[in-house]
Amino acid sequence: MIKKIIQDFYMENDDNRIKADVALDSELVGMKIFDDPLIGVVKANDPIFELYSDKYEIMYHKFIRPSDWLESAKTVVSVFLPYSAEVKAGNGRDLRRPSLEWLHGRYEGQLFINKLTSFVKSELEAQGIECVAPSIDKRLAINIGTKKEGYKIRETKLSNDDFWSSWSERHVAFAAGLGTFSLSKNIITEKGSAGRLTSFITNMQFDATERHYKEVNEYCTFCGKCVQNCPVNAIDYEKGKMHTVCSNYLDWVYKKFEPRYACGKCQVVVPCQDKIPEKCIRL
Ligand code: SF4
Ligand code: SF4
Structure with missing residues (x-):
């Protein structure tokens, strides 16, 4: 059902293409942002969520369990939206600075995802189904250093554990069988790592998607190409x-391109850009 709602949104909504009034270059008008999504499902009571919540090293005790977002939660649906070929190719041309295509993908792409997420939630609710989408929920707590919209400039020195949120789309994608983490901390799916995520907690009963992996970084070959690209x-x-x-x-990118900011060089011109890479020797 969610798949059909998402497909309808893709078909009927033109926000998945760059419009003339926002295009950073006239040649980018009409550029598609995302290809068709991947969808994975995990039971809301899967023990992996206890792990996320309880183990400090994973989410610094910040993760809120599905049943705490939605008391009647039965399943969590994770959606991976892979960037289009145009967005990926644009960002691969020059590895020193973000391309205009990628800036659009990150900014207008997130606006599209927010609309999609709201649409799916309201369509489900119209059918009497309970649904929480943490990414657009007022209870979502995020602590990141980036000085983008809505976040204050930080003067203090940050460490890795200053970057947390009460819901992690990447961890949910891992739980929902979509893919594994990687050296660059991206999620590698069967459609690669270049893309964005959203998710829904619902009281619908779905079969869980099988996780075809056991290890956290199983799909990463540790080839080191993302290290070179950064x-x-x-x-x-x-x-x-x-x-x-x-x-x-x-932050530096944001100052130059406000309100847009992006980089993504660890997701392009890498063996995991479009697929699960084959095991290879470290570069
Ligand atoms: S570029 Fe190589 S090392 Fe980096 S995330 Fe992809 S597969 Fe892993
Ligand atoms: S880690 Fe990835 S997104 Fe961050 S600066 Fe390096 S290449 Fe860019």
Whole structure:
């Protein structure tokens, strides 16, 4: 049912294409932002959510369980929206700064996702189904260093555990069988890692999607290409991603392109851009 609602939204809504009044370049008018989504389902009472909530190293005790968002929760649906070929190719041209295509993908793409998320929630509710979408819920708490809309400029030095939220789309995607984490902390799905996520907690009963993996980083080959691509060395082969370094760079991008900010060089021109990469030797 959710799949059909999402498909209808894709078909009937033209916000998945860049319009003339917002285009950063006339050649980008009409550019498609997202390809067709992947959808995964996990039971709301899956023990993985207890792990997310209880284990400090995973979510710093900030994660709110599905049943605390929605008392009648039965299932959690995760949706991965892969970026279109145009958005990915644009960002792969020059690895030193974000492309206009990617800036649109991140900014107008998120506006599209927010509309899609609201639409799905209201369609379900119109059918008498209870639904919470944490990404657009007032209770969502986020603490990140990036100085984007709605967030104050931070003067204090941050560490990795200053970056948290009470719901993590990536962790939910992992739980819902969509894919695994990676060295760059992105989620690698069968349609790659270049994309965005949203999710829904509902009281509908669905079969859970099988998780075809056991390890947290199972789909990552640790090839190191994302390490090479990062313009500010925010990914370390041993330590993984350093959120503070990435965030400082995004702040710089924001100052130049306000209200847009983006980078995504760790998601393009990498073996995991469009698919689960084949195991390979470290570059
Ligand atoms: S580029 Fe290589 S190391 Fe980086 S996330 Fe993708 S598969 Fe993993
Ligand atoms: S880790 Fe951050 S700064 Fe580095 S490539 Fe990825 S998004 Fe860009």
